[in-house]
Amino acid sequence: MANDSGTVAVVTGASSGIGEAIAEVLAERGHDLVVTARRRERLEALATRLESAHDIAVHVIERDLGEHGGADALYGDVAALGKRVDVLVNNAGFGVYGSSIEADHGRIASMVELNLVALTRLTHRFGRDMLDAGGGRILQVASITAFQPSPLYAVYAASKAYVLSMSTAINQELAGSGVSMTTICPGLTDSEFHQAADHLKPRWMDWTQMSSRQVAEVGVRAMMKRRSVVTPGLVNKLAGWGVKWIPRSWATAITGWIMQGKRSA
Numbered sequence: 001m002a003n004d005s006g007t008v009a010v011v012t013g014a015s016s017g018i019g020e021a022i023a024e025v026l027a028e029r030g031h032d033l034v035v036t037a038r039r040r041e042r043l044e045a046l047a048t049r050l051e052s053a054h055d056i057a058v059h060v061i062e063r064d065l066g067e068h069g070g071a072d073a074l075y076g077d078v079a080a081l082g083k084r085v086d087v088l089v090n091n092a093g094f095g096v097y098g099s100s101i102e103a104d105h106g107r108i109a110s111m112v113e114l115n116l117v118a119l120t121r122l123t124h125r126f127g128r129d130m131l132d133a134g135g136g137r138i139l140q141v142a143s144i145t146a147f148q149p150s151p152l153y154a155v156y157a158a159s160k161a162y163v164l165s166m167s168t169a170i171n172q173e174l175a176g177s178g179v180s181m182t183t184i185c186p187g188l189t190d191s192e193f194h195q196a197a198d199h200l201k202p203r204w205m206d207w208t209q210m211s212s213r214q215v216a217e218v219g220v221r222a223m224m225k226r227r228s229v230v231t232p233g234l235v236n237k238l239a240g241w242g243v244k245w246i247p248r249s250w251a252t253a254i255t256g257w258i259m260q261g262k263r264s265a
């Protein structure tokens with residue numbers, strides 16, 4: 001796949017954190033890239049860095065995927081490049097922390113548009129092109145919050161449960177087609193996510209935290225192996241395994257207690 005000048009890997013949310021690290025890992029593997037997010041200057045700095053370090057081309061597309069129609073606009077931007085997309089990484093996302101009923105409705109709506117609507121639309125449009133071309137790989141970034149209801153992150157966690165459920169099912173539908181869909185479920189990861197969600201990271205959780213680079217390596221490796229679901233890190237794997245064995249009400253209560261610890265001072 002790598003160094004095929006007719007193909008390109010699209011990475012959403014590549015201006016920071018996990019998306020930026022995934023772009024780096026794919027660049028090291030020789031993929032030409034389309035990097036997209038809202039902060040153009042960050043994307044341009046990334047493109048310059050990756051093009052000078054690796055023998056690849058990096059295209060920058062500034063897009064707000066939290067706006068209705070943003071995903072279709074991005075699809076049009078990519079189509080205009082005239083390249084075949086053989087890898088799609090649906091990574092862009094953010095969380096709204098706090099009481100969901102009291103939260104600003106505009107922010108909730110924008111989060112649903114980005115985490116769920118745009119991801120579904122991009123999956124559908126690029127996935128269909130991949131099917132027509134007879135091959136491709138899609139990496140969906142979910143979260144360990146997908147495994148159980150999460151008080152104070154109720155809508156965010158539900159959006160990630162949607163991503164996990166939809167993507168696992170579609171991957172099954174795609175069996176034998178040459179197109180695969182891998183879902184990664186990261187736990188606490190060092191990135192700008194927590195600032196954007198406006199909460200603290202409890203100190204006692206530091207030891208569970210992974211770097212964006214570690215998460216990116218696990219995700220890209222699983223996608224290349226066409227695995228269906230991967231959870232990076234032993235603690236996160238144990239958390240995902242553990243919630244299967246306790247009543248859902250207990251899992252919800254424990255998660256609520258953990259989320260309470262993230263309240264800003």
Ligand SMILES: NC(=O)c1ccc[n+]([C@@H]2O[C@H](COP(=O)([O-])OP(=O)(O)OC[C@H]3O[C@@H](n4cnc5c(N)ncnc54)[C@H](OP(=O)(O)O)[C@@H]3O)[C@@H](O)[C@H]2O)c1
Nearest residue numbers: 013015016017018037038039065066093143189191192193
């Ligand atoms: N960090 C964690 O602990 C953690 C754990 C589990 C899952 N995740 C998931 O990992 C993914 C990446 O998050 P991260 O941790 O790397 O956080 P991050 O550093 O805040 O990165 C989020 C990325 O999404 C982009 N983005 C946000 N709103 C956007 C919009 N309206 N339109 C287009 N792009 C937008 C941001 O770019 P711009 O601001 O430039 O647009 C940025 O590139 C998310 O889906 C998140 O839910 C994170």
